[in-house]
Amino acid sequence: MNSHSTLKQASVNASSAGAVFRALGVEPIVQCAGVRTIYGASNPSDEVIAAMNAAAGAFVDMDELAQGAGQRLAELTGAEWGVVTAGTAASLALATAACIAGNNPELMLRLPDTSGLRNKVLIPADQRFAYEQAMRIAGGEIVDVATYEELDKAIGEAAMICLVGRLDGSTTLPLQSILPVAKAHDVPILVDAAGLSPGKPDRWIDSGADLVVYAGGKYLRAPQSTAIVIGKKTLCQAIWWNGAPHQAFGRSMKIGKEEMVGAVVAIDRWINHRSAREERSQWVPRLERIRSYLSAIPGVSTEIKTWPGSVTATRLKVSWDFDHIPFDSEELRLALLSQRPRILIHDFWSTRTSTILDPINLSDKEAEIVGAALAAAFADPASIAPPKSEVIPEMDVSGAWHVDIGFLRGTAKHRLQLRQVGRSVVGTHHTENRTGVVSGEVHGRFLRLEAAHEQVPIWLFYGFEGELTEDGSFVGKLKLGGTAKEHLGPVFKGQYGDATWRARRADANPAAPKEKAS
Structure with missing residues (x-):
């Protein structure tokens, strides 16, 4: 069957939710992140x-x-x-x-x-x-x-x-x-x-x-x-x-x-x-279904909260004790998206050890699926975030760097001024028009930085990921995004797509190597 026939068949197959998306190679999601446009908002009644x-x-x-x-x-x-x-x-x-x-x-x-x-x-x-x-x-x-x-x-x-x-x-x-x-x-x-x-x-x-x-x-x-x-x-x-x-x-x-x-x-x-009205009356019961799966798990607490001015007004806050359940909310979000069925939770309105669930786009069956998936995650934290091995930095990136950026169309020249202590890196990022604050880490030969440029109404974010090359420069991918302060989260931080970047030291000297521990 060709792709046209597959898509046509999927579009009329009402018994298989999401089939029309799978025919295009896209796996649908169980939607706990409210009515955000980036995820399809809500389905027409x-x-x-x-x-x-x-x-x-x-x-x-x-x-x-x-x-x-x-x-x-x-x-x-x-x-x-x-x-x-x-x-x-x-x-x-x-x-x-x-x-x-x-x-x-x-x-x-x-x-x-x-x-x-x-x-x-x-x-x-x-x-x-x-x-x-x-x-x-x-x-x-x-x-x-x-x-x-x-x-x-x-x-x-x-x-x-x-x-x-x-x-x-x-x-x-x-x-x-x-x-x-x-x-x-x-x-x-x-x-x-x-x-x-x-x-x-x-x-x-x-x-x-x-x-x-x-x-x-x-x-x-x-x-x-x-x-x-x-x-x-x-x-x-x-x-x-x-x-x-x-x-x-x-x-x-x-x-x-x-x-x-x-x-x-x-x-x-x-x-x-x-x-x-009947539809709205089911929002809280669906949150209670999820809550029932989590009520007896040590280190996990739940609260149905209200947000003044919100239509839903009720969402479920799920919190956990990091000492007992050592993963953060972003690790949980990415893990739930990698499973089948895929489950989407909020990336903003979360803290390191809490997340928010919205009932508007859930069916009763999906609420059960979400509750069971969360319970399994909290019962086996290693399945969400396996213990990380510490990789000793192989370079010291402290100093000034010239950065060449290649966008989907066009280029730009930026600068980084970095200071490394151990594996942690801080500093400043200079675009052609503004200056932002940098934080990140070095792992082995790999560098990961986030540059945040605070402005009104939308902050700009640049996420640098790169590897040290033989000539002492860095080459990698750059994530581009922007978000209002109230929506700070990884999704909007990458909402403008990717670019490429290459950085070389301003003094033209290669990155200073670190001696490996014996």
């Missing part, structure tokens, strides 16, 4: 799939569909209007375009050139977040404000204020405090409520926000690549006209008729339907 299939069987004028969807979203949420977009980041970009250009054709076709226009997007300094680039690609200029005085000074050039809904309870500039000055200057307020829960009436609209963005493909179980924006009718309609199918800034952010219908059905289901 049965009602959503049925609606999408029905929409795929006919054709419609997309502008007329947008009008119908907008009216229905207004009825469901109590907002003036609504629009379905190609995801939350697309919503931020299109909302910025709408607030800067409206539906003025001359301005629309200039974007992202906003010179001479009110183009500032104000964000409270303690709400800076990882997806601001979406607003910058529309021509928005991000300006953070830490005080009311700074807000009042910047508001005159503002096109929009962006707030992060989940941070409203902890920020120094919450929505209610910003509202008077925003209204006085006719500056729209957008609330990014991506992972939060819509309702009727919508809490953010009721509180005075002009636009609210909800992710469709997370807890609502709409198509993954959708989001719903509700709020002022004029702004929602301007979002639509700035996006596909129109020849405007957002043409690349295309949304299909099937996705639009699926997203509307999903938000209706979330707010009104019993099936969604």
Whole structure:
């Protein structure tokens, strides 16, 4: 059977979950890491799939569909209007375009050139977040404000204020405090409520926000690549006209008729339907199933925790005593992914000896699988992290190094300044534009370093792995990534792919060899 036939057969084989991925050589995962986009977010509900299939069987004028969807979203949420977009980041970009250009054709076709226009997007300094680039690609200029005085000074050039809904309870500039000055200057307020829960009436609209963005493909179980924006009718309609199918800034952010219908059905289901309420009622019992496997294991403790502002609000924290169970959470994560079935747990929100499990994407059967796998891991720690043999360093890497980096396209010249004590290495990493802090180790002829460049809103990370060559230089692979502080973890630290690197001493002398212990 050829690959096309294999894939076609897998796609219709409903009895074998994940078969369509295996036909492409990709092993699926049991998903305990919430609704992160990198892992597929959530699966559309049965009602959503049925609606999408029905929409795929006919054709419609997309502008007329947008009008119908907008009216229905207004009825469901109590907002003036609504629009379905190609995801939350697309919503931020299109909302910025709408607030800067409206539906003025001359301005629309200039974007992202906003010179001479009110183009500032104000964000409270303690709400800076990882997806601001979406607003910058529309021509928005991000300006953070830490005080009311700074807000009042910047508001005159503002096109929009962006707030992060989940941070409203902890920020120094919450929505209610910003509202008077925003209204006085006719500056729209957008609330990014991506992972939060819509309702009727919508809490953010009721509180005075002009636009609210909800992710469709997370807890609502709409198509993954959708989001719903509700709020002022004029702004929602301007979002639509700035996006596909129109020849405007957002043409690349295309949304299909099937996705639009699926997203509307999903938000209706979330707010009104019993099936969604029953689904949510099973989240805690699934965590309890996992917990039951771990309750009697010495050195392991569990706690069902709540996170203010979260839709799930309940997740299971699993902690262990390193003296009894000598592996860390990253070793556990990688080991569970290497097993069959593959199990995915969080890489951030973890500590060295704890991890967080999310129930949203688990079935009852999968909860049992996760509980059993964790119990087996804690009962046999050596299966997760065999005892490590210590390898004596064969060189001293202290000093300055010139580093040549080869990206997938293009090159760069960086510098490392290192200091080695035993096998541990610390120092600084200089890119062409900034300086970061280095930490790592030497094992035999192998060097492993992590360079962290702290910046707002996304830190940059460079993970160097290399081997000493005969000419005294290092050659190896470089992992590239970036992550917001709240999401520090190995996955995002590698989210930009790999590069190659070669390092030579700045003084052109080979790496100083170490005498091997007899």
